[in-house]
Amino acid sequence: MASYQAPRRDYQFILNELLNIYEETELRGFDEIDAELSDAILQGVADFATDIMLPLNCRGDIEGCQLLDGNVIAPKGFKDAYQQYVENGWGTLTCDPEFGGQGLPEVIGVFATEMKTATNMAFAMYPGLTHGAYAAIHAHGSDELKQKYLAKLVTGEWTGTMNLTESHAGTDLALLRTKAQHVGEGLFAISGEKIFISSGDHDLADNILHLVLARLPDAPEGVKGISLFAVPKFLVNTDGSLGKLNTLCATGLEHKMGIHGNSTCVMHFDGAIGELVGDAHQGLRAMFTMMNQARLMVGVQALGVSEIAYQNALIYAKDRIQGRGLSGVKAPEMAADPILVHGDVRRMLMSQKSFNEGARAMMGQQALWLDKAERHHNPEQAELASKFAALFTPIVKGFVTDRGFNACVDAQQVFGGHGYIHEWGMEQFVRDIRISMIYEGTNGVQALDLVGRKILFDKGATLFNWSELVKQFIGANVNNELMKPYIAGLMDASSDLEQATQFIVNHSETNPDILGAASMPYMQIFGITALAWMWARTASVALSALETATLEVDFYQGKLKTAQFYMNYWVVQTRSLRQQLDMSSIQLTQFEVSDF
Incomplete structure (x- = not known):
């Protein structure tokens, strides 16, 4: 079995020194946390992940999930581990205290998530998707919907899913066919089939809340006609107790390359009763x-x-x-x-x-x-x-x-x-x-989203604002001899990103097809530059620590050595990626179908 040591010293470095979150006095709730509390929480998650989740990782992979008599059974040990997860309150960390959460910052929760996914990715997906369902209802649900579901989702007593994909429609949600029919009293009957539904059915929790995209009868064509519905596996009575089984079920389990311990289901909805989340026809939001x-x-x-x-x-x-x-x-x-x-x-x-x-x-x-x-x-x-x-x-x-x-x-x-x-x-x-x-x-869709929605949509305004942060950091450190290796790398990467962005902007109107052809190398350039920014900031903090005669010389010198390697090994790739973008993107748009 693989071993694991939670990178807690790195978490401390990022939280305490690099981001210095305990000085964020303008953020609500940040005055209620300190380094000691954060470290204690992350240590608790580390212990649970290492002692409980990690030993189940290989077993879950070998055994997988089973569909028996219409019910999905998780691998042995998963149910007991999940009950311990709920009892320990690990799902409540970053949730709203009004619904039983601890209200901790996401910047702490993200590292708790890293440890859980490191030790058992398939298991971690069950509460992970539940948190997503919580976030959607918390942001868009009615007060009645929040009162009905959020407390149970926060504790993890009930889990959640996301139902988007249909067999004929993957990324193109405009093609989805699942229907919703109003049946009175704010209730809707949902009918259709969804595929690739992670955690779609299992025996870990008493109820599962499916968030389902569907169309109302008066819905306009395209994505603007999609609504979102909360559809529970078991209907919920007015007193909060569970009622009868809803008319939905898992009709199959996908046979997958990996994450065998997580139940990836084909879900069938046959007039299943659900409630609208947010406004009609605004489901994508x-x-x-x-x-x-x-x-x-x-x-x-x-x-x-x-x-x-x-x-x-x-x-x-x-x-x-x-x-x-x-x-x-x-x-x-x-x-x-x-x-x-x-x-x-x-x-x-x-x-x-x-x-x-x-x-x-x-x-x-x-x-x-x-x-x-x-x-x-x-x-x-x-x-x-x-x-x-x-x-x-x-x-x-x-x-x-x-x-x-x-x-x-x-x-x-x-x-x-x-x-x-x-x-x-x-x-x-x-x-x-x-x-x-x-x-x-x-x-590929993420890369196109970066170019189309995040760069061109606001005419590069947000990118410009972030670039200004990078330039300010460079300006503040460019004359520091000790920072030169890191600043030089960041400047090289930033220059390549700027030139690649200009290429995108110059061709966006004359030949829009180039956006798709250039988007992947552009995303790689951006990503390498983003990490170069983080590593240059890391080097600055490490140098400051060494100047104060820290007792952890090896830790900070290790950061400097790794930062310099990143600049020498990773950053040099932005130049070739930019040349690839410049030289191949136009050619890709000119091939005929017969050329492939």
């Missing part, structure tokens, strides 16, 4: 609240699995002996040297490490923007933070999952043939994390 929450979770999944894969690859590289170092024997007392002495093994491991730590810092920044959007006393600052979070959502989901998957493949490669064997756990990590590049909007 409500659903995107859930999807944006889910996209952050998916990015964190990639980081979490990449981290556990890296940790085990590093242990293996220190233990496995094979060959001798090219410059001479490094371990004369052994028959061969540990493979960590070999340059290519070091390349793979340091590539993973620099990605993981940079992505973790960016996840913290994204979560803090979300907190500011919700909690800042200044409406203008809240709006700006919301725009930054929207801009970075495709980076968090698309770039991080692309590179997180590659990192898992590198970790598997370190193991050689053993990485291909199930007992080591590495091939499961690769299989599990592959879905992160596909669900909640494929990464």
